[in-house]
Amino acid sequence: MAESLYVHIPFCAHICGYCDFTKVIYQEEWASSYIERLKEQLDSLNIDKPLKTVYVGGGTPTALPSSLLKVILSKLSTYLNKNDYEFTVEANPESLDDEKLSIMRECGVNRLSIGVESTHLKFLKLMGRPHTFEEAKVKVELAKTHGFTNISCDLIYGLPTETLEDVKQDVVGLLSLNVPHLSTYCLSVNPGTVWHNKGYKEMDDGDAADQYDLILSEFRKAGYKRYEVSNFSKPGYESRHNLVYWRDEEYYAAGLGASGYLNGERLTFTKNLLSYLKGSFEGEREKLSDKDKKEEFFLTHLRLEEGFEDEDYIKRFGVSFFEKFEKQYESLKSDGLLTSEKGRIHCTDKGMLLLDRVLISLF
Ligand code: SF4
Known part of the structure; x- marks a missing residue:
C-alpha cells in the first residue's frame, strides 16, 4: 500500500530554456481553478492511510500566491502520518519569502528543496533564472530562521561553455550554504525545449564526467555521502520521498502531468492544462509487463549507493x-x-x- 504522494504545481514565473517539465507561465485565473481541481483530484485518490512522504514539485510551487499555497498545503497536511513524515516543497529563490515560509511551517512542511542551480550570474541568466546567487544565499538563511533544518539545494553542471574552474566555484558556493542535502544534475538538452530548438548541444561525455568527478570528490571531502548517483546528504538527511522512487516502491500522484505508480500500473495524468481545469485528469495508463518491472528494478535500485x-x-x-x-x-x-x-x-x-x-x- 502506497504511503507517499507526489503533487505537481505547474506554474512558473518564467520559462527556462532547457526545461522539459510540465509547466506553464503563471496566470492568476488559471491558478485558482487549478488548486480547486487539484483538491478534487486528491479526494478522488481515496487515500485512506496516513502518508509518510508528501512532495510538492513543479513547475515552481512558490510561484503560487501565498493564499493558494496555503489552501493546497493545508489540504495536503491532512494526509500526513503526524508521528513520522517528510513533507517537502520545492522553491525558487525569487519567489520564496517570509509569508510563504511561515505558511509552510504552519502546514507542517519540514523539508525545502531550493533551486539554486549555479553561483554564476552569466549561467543563471543563460538558463533563464531570474535570481542571483546572493539572493539564493539570503533565502536559504531566511528559511533557516523560520526553523527549516532539512534543506536541499540543486546545482546544474555541464552547461554550455562551463569550465571545470566554474564548477569548482559552484561547489565552493554550494558548500558555503551549509545545508544537509545537495542535488546535482548534468544539463541535458531534450527535444521540445527552447535550447533544443536553438541547437544547443550537451557537453561532451568526458568533460561532463570530469565535472561530476570534481563535484563527487569535493562533496565527499565536505562530509556529504553520495546515496544516489545525483544526490548527496549528511547522515540522516537522505530524501525519504525520492528513496521511494529509487527503491521502486509505489506512490500516489496528483496534478498536471504527474505520474504515480500503484498496483503495478504507472499512471500519468493529462498534460493538457485546459483538460485538467475542466476536471478531466485522465492521461496514460501503463500496466508494467514482467520485463518492464525487472528493468525498472535495475533502473531505480542501481542508481543508489546501497544497490x-x-x-x-x-x-x-x-x-x-x-x-x-x-x-x-x-x-x-x-x-x-x-x-x-x-x-x-x-x-x-x-x-x-x-x-x-x-x-x-x-x-
Ligand atoms: S523554474 Fe523549473 S519548472 Fe519552471 S521553467 Fe524553470 S526549470 Fe522548468
Missing part, C-alpha cells in the same frame, strides 16, 4: 539475481562496475559513472 539485496530480488522475481545474471555479473565485476557484499549488489564508483553500460548488460 539492492538479492533477497529483495528473489522476493519480487522468484529467482536469485546471482543465478539469473551469473555471466553478466561476473563480467561487470571484472570490469570494476558492479560488486556485492553480503548479498547486496551495487555499482562501484566507476559503475555509477557508466551506469548506462551496467544497465544495458542487464536488460
Whole structure:
C-alpha cells in the first residue's frame, strides 16, 4: 500500500530554456481553478492511510500566491502520518519569502528543496533564472530562521561553455550554504525545449564526467555521502520521498502531468492544462509487463549507493539475481562496475559513472 504522494504545481514565473517539465507561465485565473481541481483530484485518490512522504514539485510551487499555497498545503497536511513524515516543497529563490515560509511551517512542511542551480550570474541568466546567487544565499538563511533544518539545494553542471574552474566555484558556493542535502544534475538538452530548438548541444561525455568527478570528490571531502548517483546528504538527511522512487516502491500522484505508480500500473495524468481545469485528469495508463518491472528494478535500485539485496530480488522475481545474471555479473565485476557484499549488489564508483553500460548488460 502506497504511503507517499507526489503533487505537481505547474506554474512558473518564467520559462527556462532547457526545461522539459510540465509547466506553464503563471496566470492568476488559471491558478485558482487549478488548486480547486487539484483538491478534487486528491479526494478522488481515496487515500485512506496516513502518508509518510508528501512532495510538492513543479513547475515552481512558490510561484503560487501565498493564499493558494496555503489552501493546497493545508489540504495536503491532512494526509500526513503526524508521528513520522517528510513533507517537502520545492522553491525558487525569487519567489520564496517570509509569508510563504511561515505558511509552510504552519502546514507542517519540514523539508525545502531550493533551486539554486549555479553561483554564476552569466549561467543563471543563460538558463533563464531570474535570481542571483546572493539572493539564493539570503533565502536559504531566511528559511533557516523560520526553523527549516532539512534543506536541499540543486546545482546544474555541464552547461554550455562551463569550465571545470566554474564548477569548482559552484561547489565552493554550494558548500558555503551549509545545508544537509545537495542535488546535482548534468544539463541535458531534450527535444521540445527552447535550447533544443536553438541547437544547443550537451557537453561532451568526458568533460561532463570530469565535472561530476570534481563535484563527487569535493562533496565527499565536505562530509556529504553520495546515496544516489545525483544526490548527496549528511547522515540522516537522505530524501525519504525520492528513496521511494529509487527503491521502486509505489506512490500516489496528483496534478498536471504527474505520474504515480500503484498496483503495478504507472499512471500519468493529462498534460493538457485546459483538460485538467475542466476536471478531466485522465492521461496514460501503463500496466508494467514482467520485463518492464525487472528493468525498472535495475533502473531505480542501481542508481543508489546501497544497490539492492538479492533477497529483495528473489522476493519480487522468484529467482536469485546471482543465478539469473551469473555471466553478466561476473563480467561487470571484472570490469570494476558492479560488486556485492553480503548479498547486496551495487555499482562501484566507476559503475555509477557508466551506469548506462551496467544497465544495458542487464536488460
Ligand atoms: S523554474 Fe523549473 S519548472 Fe519552471 S521553467 Fe524553470 S526549470 Fe522548468
